[in-house]
Structures are given as C-alpha cells and as structure tokens.
Amino acid sequence: MITLVTFPPAFGLRNVSPFCLKTEMALKHLDLAFQIEEQADPRKAPKGKLPYVVIEGQKLADSELILQRLDEMTQGKLFGDLTPEERATGAAFTRLAEDHLYWIMVASRWLDPDWFPHVVSGFFGFVPGLIRASFRVLRADR
Numbered sequence: 001m002i003t004l005v006t007f008p009p010a011f012g013l014r015n016v017s018p019f020c021l022k023t024e025m026a027l028k029h030l031d032l033a034f035q036i037e038e039q040a041d042p043r044k045a046p047k048g049k050l051p052y053v054v055i056e057g058q059k060l061a062d063s064e065l066i067l068q069r070l071d072e073m074t075q076g077k078l079f080g081d082l083t084p085e086e087r088a089t090g091a092a093f094t095r096l097a098e099d100h101l102y103w104i105m106v107a108s109r110w111l112d113p114d115w116f117p118h119v120v121s122g123f124f125g126f127v128p129g130l131i132r133a134s135f136r137v138l139r140a141d142r
C-alpha cells in the first residue's frame with residue numbers, strides 16, 4: 001500500500017497544493033491502492049515540503065520524482081505513450097507552471113490583504129483564537 005502524505009483540505013478545496021493534487025490525481029488515474037495521510041506541518045517531510053509518498057517503507061518527495069516512480073512501477077502507464085519530444089515539451093510546461101507561475105498564486109494568497117483572512121482561517125484554523133487573531137494584526141500592519 002502506498003501512503004500519500006498531503007496537506008488537509010482548505011478554502012473548500014480538496015487540496016490547496018497543486019503538487020499534492022497532481023500526485024493524488026496520478027495515483028487515482030493509475031488505479032493504484034493508496035491511502036492519504038494528512039499533515040498540516042511540512043517541516044517533518046523529507047524536503048520540508050509536501051507531498052511525499054511512502055512506498056515499501058521508503059519516503060520519496062517531490063511530485064515530479066513521485067510521478068516518474070509511479071510511471072516505472074506501472075511500466076509506463078503515465079508517460080509511456082509519449083515521444084521524447086512530447087516529454088520534453090511536457091517538462092518545459094511543467095517548469096513554467098511549477099517553478100514560475102506557481103508563485104503568482106502564492107503571492108495572491110499571502111500578499112493580498114483581502115484574501116489574507118482566508119489564509120488565517122484556512123491554514124491556521126487549528127491555532128487558538130487569540131494567537132490566530134494576532135496573525136491578522138501582523139498582516140494589517142504591513
């Protein structure tokens with residue numbers, strides 16, 4: 001059984017992390033048996049980020065490396081039909097979306113004062129009320 005360690009749902013979304021969603025979608029698409037373990041604190045993950053998977057007791061982080069591993073495990077069911085050119089184009093778009101455009105989404109979440117209350121409630125809802133309220137004050141002072 002594969003364990004997928006991801007963030008819990010927030011903002012009414014299945015997952016707020018595109019990397020966690022992408023990995024879960026691949027596991028579902030491949031019809032592999034897996035369980036989800038939700039973790040709110042990524043600092044305990046192998047690279048300090050989520051997602052990671054545990055396969056046969058081994059932790060593997062980074063959604064791209066995970067997808068490559070799933071492709072190998074399923075004899076190419078994810079990427080096997082693609083030509084080398086198609087794979088290269090896919091890698092280029094992946095880099096564009098994940099290493100560059102992704103940060104626009106992050107900035108709109110964390111720097112937009114109108115949206116910030118949702119960050120406080122969605123990400124830090126588990127923090128006691130008084131401490132949580134101080135997050136809003138800190139953001140409002142910026």
Ligand SMILES: N[C@@H](CCC(=O)N[C@@H](CS)C(=O)NCC(=O)O)C(=O)O
Pocket residue numbers: 016017018019042048049050051061062063064
């Ligand atoms: N290249 C990684 C990126 C993963 C990533 O950036 N995850 C973010 C959430 S979307 C994270 O865990 N951030 C926590 C942090 O930076 O503290 C992948 O593809 O898995």
